[in-house]
Amino acid sequence: MKTATLKALAEPNRLQIVELLRSGPHTVGEITERLGLRQPQASKHLRILSDAEIVEVHAVANRRIxxxxxxxFQELDTWLDSFRRLWDEKLDRLDDYLQELQEKEVCREDK
Structure with missing residues (x-):
């Protein structure tokens, strides 16, 4: 997993751009209008997202989409999956322990 991906997503404006792009491709103008950013600011964030290989750009006439x-995001998901497995194992062990405690409590009540 690339550190550049996390760094790029850590900035709130860039995260908002990514959230907007989830709905589909947008031009710089659409991004600035929807998020209330100035064009130079949006372009700077898009360049960082592009350098981190989070977004790609296609030129259509004089527009950038x-x-x-x-x-x-598949790479990020793969990286996060290792943490999911770790927590699933820990939670499974906790569940087993709590079940064991509950069974012991039931045995005590039955006596």
Whole structure:
């Protein structure tokens, strides 16, 4: 998993851009209008997202259309999956322990 991905997503405006792009491709103008950003500010954030390989850009005439790169999120999901497995194992052990305690309590009440 790339550190650049997390760094890029850590900035609130960039995260808002990613959230907006979840609904589909948008031009810089649409992004600035919907998020209330100035064009230079939006372009700076989009360049960082592009450098981190989170978004890709396609030129259509004089417009730049940005869309999410699904591969970046697949890589992030793979990285997060290792943590999910770790927590699932810990929670399973906790569940087993709590069940054991509950069974002991039931045995005490039956006596």
């Amino acid at each position: 940005y869309k999410l790169r699904h591969q970046a």
